[in-house]
Amino acid sequence: MTNDTETTMDKITSLAKRRGFVFPGSDIYGGQAGVFDYGPHGVELLNNLKRLWWKANVYDKESVYGVDSGMFKHPRVWDASGHTSGFSDPLADCRECGARIRVDKELEAVGVTADEKMSEAEINKLFDAQRDKIVCPKCGQKDFTPARAFNLLVQSNLGDFTSEGGEPVYLPGEACQGIYLNYKNVVDTMSPKLPFGMAQIGKAFRNEISPRNWLFRTREFEQADTQTFVKPNENKDKFEQIKQERMDWYESIGINPDNLRFKQHDNLVFYASDAWDIEYNYPSLGWDELEGIHDRTDYDLKQHMEFSGTDLRYLDPETNERYIPWILETSVGLGRMFAAVMADAYVEEDLGEGKTRTVLKLHPDLAPYRVAVSPLLKNKPQLVEKAREVFTMLKSEFGNVAWDDNGNVGKRYRRQDEIGTPHCIVIDFETLGEENESLKDTVTVRDRDTGQQQRVAIDELTAYIK
Ligand code: ATP
Numbered sequence: 001m002t003n004d005t006e007t008t009m010d011k012i013t014s015l016a017k018r019r020g021f022v023f024p025g026s027d028i029y030g031g032q033a034g035v036f037d038y039g040p041h042g043v044e045l046l047n048n049l050k051r052l053w054w055k056a057n058v059y060d061k062e063s064v065y066g067v068d069s070g071m072f073k074h075p076r077v078w079d080a081s082g083h084t085s086g087f088s089d090p091l092a093d094c095r096e097c098g099a100r101i102r103v104d105k106e107l108e109a110v111g112v113t114a115d116e117k118m119s120e121a122e123i124n125k126l127f128d129a130q131r132d133k134i135v136c137p138k139c140g141q142k143d144f145t146p147a148r149a150f151n152l153l154v155q156s157n158l159g160d161f162t163s164e165g166g167e168p169v170y171l172p173g174e175a176c177q178g179i180y181l182n183y184k185n186v187v188d189t190m191s192p193k194l195p196f197g198m199a200q201i202g203k204a205f206r207n208e209i210s211p212r213n214w215l216f217r218t219r220e221f222e223q224a225d226t227q228t229f230v231k232p233n234e235n236k237d238k239f240e241q242i243k244q245e246r247m248d249w250y251e252s253i254g255i256n257p258d259n260l261r262f263k264q265h266d267n268l269v270f271y272a273s274d275a276w277d278i279e280y281n282y283p284s285l286g287w288d289e290l291e292g293i294h295d296r297t298d299y300d301l302k303q304h305m306e307f308s309g310t311d312l313r314y315l316d317p318e319t320n321e322r323y324i325p326w327i328l329e330t331s332v333g334l335g336r337m338f339a340a341v342m343a344d345a346y347v348e349e350d351l352g353e354g355k356t357r358t359v360l361k362l363h364p365d366l367a368p369y370r371v372a373v374s375p376l377l378k379n380k381p382q383l384v385e386k387a388r389e390v391f392t393m394l395k396s397e398f399g400n401v402a403w404d405d406n407g408n409v410g411k412r413y414r415r416q417d418e419i420g421t422p423h424c425i426v427i428d429f430e431t432l433g434e435e436n437e438s439l440k441d442t443v444t445v446r447d448r449d450t451g452q453q454q455r456v457a458i459d460e461l462t463a464y465i466k
Contacts, residue, residue: 005348005356009284012342013214015358019418021045021342021368022215034211034219036335041419044368044400049253049337050201052365053224056249057199064197064226065186069178071203072158075167077181080307081300083173088149090114090123091209095145099138100209103127103147106134113266123147154205154219175202175223176331180300183229184312194314194325195230195238201334213285215335222334229314229325232298235273239295239328243276246293246330250278254363255344261287271299278332280340290340291332298324341366345420360420361449367420370394371465372402374412376428387427390443390458394425397462413446422448423465431458 016022021042025035038046058064078084090103107114107126110133114126124146127134135142158169172178179198186198201224211217230238243262251257258281265275274295279287301324305312313322345360364370371394375387384405395401402421404412409426416424426444433440442455445464456464 005350007283007343007346007348009214009282009343011348012283012339012346015346015360015418016042016214016342019415022338025220034208034217036215036218041368042338045341045362045366045420046334046338048366048368049334049341050224052253053249053332053337054199054201056245056252057197057224057226061197063192063195064199065190065192066199067179067182067186068200069182069202071172072156072169073172073177073181075169076307077177077304078153078170078173080303081174081177082303083153083170084151087153087173088151089209090120090127090147091150092127092144092147094136094139094141095143096141097136097139099136101134101137101144102209103134110134120147120149150207150209152206152208154207171205172202173204173206174225174331175200175204176225176227176329178202179225179227180304183227183301184310187314193317195228195234197226197228199224199226201225204333213282213339215333215339216282216285216288218335223331224334224337225329225331227300228328230328231316232323232326235295235297235326235328239274239293242328242330243293246291247278250290250340253341253366254361255280255340259340259344260290263287263289271297273297280336280343282339283343290336291330294329294331296327296329298326300327301325357414357417359417359448362420362422364422367422369400369402369416369419369421370398371423371425372404372412372416372421373425374404374409374427376409376426378405382432383427383429386431390425390427390461393458394461394465398465413451417448420448424448425461430455 019041020039023037023039024031025037026032058066091100092103093100103123104114107130110130112126112130114123127147131142153173154171155168156171160166179200201222204223205220208217208219211219228238228242247260250260261279263277263279268275272294276293277289278291280290281287301312312324314325315322345362347359347361349357349359351357373387373391373394375383377383391401391403404416413424424446428444429435430439431441431443439455441458443458444453445456446453
């Protein structure tokens with residue numbers, strides 16, 4: 001893709017707001033930090049991403065089972081998963097102005113590998129050695145308190161009618177727990193043979209200390225997760241296969257492979273056998289985690305078996321043995337995926353003579369509208385009537401078709417370019433056969449990426465667009 005200027009996160013954020021993709025949460029009240037709302041075009045792109053992800057991870061597979069679990073879960077779930085005790089970020093306060101920093105991220109920024117899973121003592125040792133390099137982002141001073149663990153789980157008062165603070169029920173810190181909780185239900189009802197998978201798209205909430213970089217780090221987000229259950233020690237080949245499939249999928253939805261890379265984790269949690277991220281090269285932010293791919297051994301089911309007292313062992317139908325399957329996990333935040341797709345598609349083209357155009361070169365299956373239809377002039381009833389006919393025909397075929405008669409045709413093209421509509425159709429006097437009988441019932445179809453126009457017969461339009 002040719003981009004004549006540098007893409008920045010600010011440019012994407014402002015296009016997203018201007019064109020009805022993403023708005024700040026609770027906008028009319030001045031916003032709610034770390035929460036965003038998807039607008040009319042954003043929700044279409046988001047739904048298309050979910051649809052293509054579901055197709056690749058459920059429909060195109062032979063034995064992957066979807067679930068959609070309740071958000072609130074038994075309080076013990078978060079003890080078993082380790083979230084009540086260990087799901088925390090290391091934070092320090094600036095003694096000068098009170099601003100809070102995430103010490104692991106600040107250490108990474110000065111080139112020191114740190115991890116939110118390290119103990120307070122481990123992280124403070126690294127922090128102390130780098131204190132002269134870490135500067136408060138608010139006041140510029142370097143005087144911080146020691147790092148301490150800050151739990152990220154968001155509490156609710158669900159079912160507590162006493163106001164005396166009974167046992168808290170949490171909002172999900174990660175969506176995938178809903179899969180582990182339904183693993184037994186799926187085994188009992190679907191009788192799957194190993195290896196098999198489960199998939200879910202669900203909400204997650206985290207008390208992120210400093211939500212930032214638009215959809216990249218928010219307090220409320222959606223995750224698309226798969227968990228593949230394999231026989232113990234039969235993890236390696238399947239893990240490699242899953243890793244590659246996930247990378248290939250991003251390329252299949254049009255992301256430039258130069259902006260994608262694998263990164264292996266340096267520090268593994270004690271139970272993990274291997275862990276990789278797929279990173280995307282975000283504008284203004286650089287390479288950062290888009291998706292996590294984890295080889296988690298039998299840890300998750302073992303924990304839930306111990307905490308729930310329910311036997312979660314799999315009865316192998318061939319050997320009659322009982323064992324806990326190992327889990328290979330993929331987990332991606334839809335917001336990070338959305339931001340990567342928008343950034344990758346964003347192009348500013350120099351048209352010469354001081355003119356530029358901004359285009360979202362989205363994959364046609366992702367674009368909010370497949371096609372836009374407009375009459376050349378909106379005050380000519382015959383043109384409007386014919387355009388309506390074409391619009392109705394295409395809408396019944398594709399669903400997501402835009403009617404656009406605002407402003408002149410040039411302005412409509414600019415607008416649809418910014419929304420990412422692959423084709424614009426204009427019904428003009430030639431369509432009516434007024435100027436040249438041979439062009440009757442043909443329309444102008446303009447291609448978003450090349451700007452080129454072609455005459456296409458109305459009865460060939462559906463095939464042409466497909
Ligand atoms: P990070 O290190 O960036 O905080 P993480 O390693 O904690 O991320 P996971 O717990 O592995 O992330 O979550 C899986 C996926 O969920 C991530 O790869 C990311 O796409 C998404 N995700 C995690 N935290 C956030 C957040 N605060 N906002 C948006 N998406 C998130």
